[in-house]
Amino acid sequence: QKEVEQNSGPLSVPEGAIASLNCTYSDRVSQSFFWYRQYSGKSPELIMSIYSNGDKEDGRFTAQLNKASQYVSLLIRDSQPSDSATYLCAVNPDVGYSTLTFGKGTMLLVSP
Amino acid sequence: EAGVTQFPSHSVIEKGQTVTLRCDPISGHDNLYWYRRVMGKEIKFLLHFVKESKQDESGMPNNRFLAERTGGTYSTLKVQPAELEDSGVYFCASSQGQANGAFFGQGTRLTVV
Numbered sequence: 001q002k003e004v005e006q007n008s009g010p011l012s013v014p015e016g017a018i019a020s021l022n023c024t025y026s027d028r029v030s031q032s033f034f035w036y037r038q039y040s041g042k043s044p045e046l047i048m049s050i051y052s053n054g055d056k057e058d059g060r061f062t063a064q065l066n067k068a069s070q071y072v073s074l075l076i077r078d079s080q081p082s083d084s085a086t087y088l089c090a091v092n093p094d095v096g097y098s099t100l101t102f103g104k105g106t107m108l109l110v111s112p
Numbered sequence: 113e114a115g116v117t118q119f120p121s122h123s124v125i126e127k128g129q130t131v132t133l134r135c136d137p138i139s140g141h142d143n144l145y146w147y148r149r150v151m152g153k154e155i156k157f158l159l160h161f162v163k164e165s166k167q168d169e170s171g172m173p174n175n176r177f178l179a180e181r182t183g184g185t186y187s188t189l190k191v192q193p194a195e196l197e198d199s200g201v202y203f204c205a206s207s208q209g210q211a212n213g214a215f216f217g218q219g220t221r222l223t224v225v
Contacts, residue, residue, distance in 0.1 A: 004154070032213075034213040036213075036216075042218065043116075043203065043216040043217055043218045043219055044155070044203070044216045045216070046213045046214070046215060046216075049213045088155070090213070099145065099157045099160055099168060099171075100145075100147075100155075100157065100213075100214065101157070102147075102154045102155040102156070103154060104153070104154045105154070
């Protein structure tokens with residue numbers, strides 16, 4: 001069964017620090033990788049997508065992908081209390097497949 | 113531009129009753145997905161439409177669930193008859209391309225009592 005694993009947390013970091021969120025996936029042929037942010041009681045919000053090995057930066061966010069290790073991470077620089085949320089890793093499992101397999105999410109708490 | 117909208121936001125029904133959830137995707141998005149999150153579990157895929165056609169319904173739990181997308185615009189998900197284990201948050205999402213990340217609605221929290 002195809003799985004996406006995340007540490008449930010909470011991951012606690014002080015304001016201004018770098019938060020590092022990690023995700024591993026089981027299906028080696030996975031093609032697309034996404035990070036969603038979900039505030040309590042709200043909808044998941046797409047914040048990053050990455051498709052090839054390496055780093056992708058967007059503002060304070062950097063997604064890192066290593067397909068050989070089946071590992072994807074999200075770095076949040078200069079963390080703010082407003083970044084406190086659950087971060088969901090999602091994987092598009094196959095070529096031509098557009099549905100997403102989600103992890104359970106990691107709760108991030110940024111303290112002022 | 114309006115995002116994905118879902119109705120109702122909450123629904124409490126008794127076991128054995130019928131409930132219909134509605135989703136309006138982002139305008140122009142051919143791909144529409146239904147997902148569900150039950151308490152303590154990850155978000156799981158239910159169904160994928162491309163326009164009005166069911167592309168993949170491998171995640172539908174059983175034949176008590178019926179999804180439609182007449183005309184390729186909004187979609188409905190009907191649960192009939194509802195069981196206790198159907199409780200959870202039902203998310204709808206839409207996307208343009210098939211490899212793109214999807215945009216989610218706020219969800220419908222369904223409670224079956």
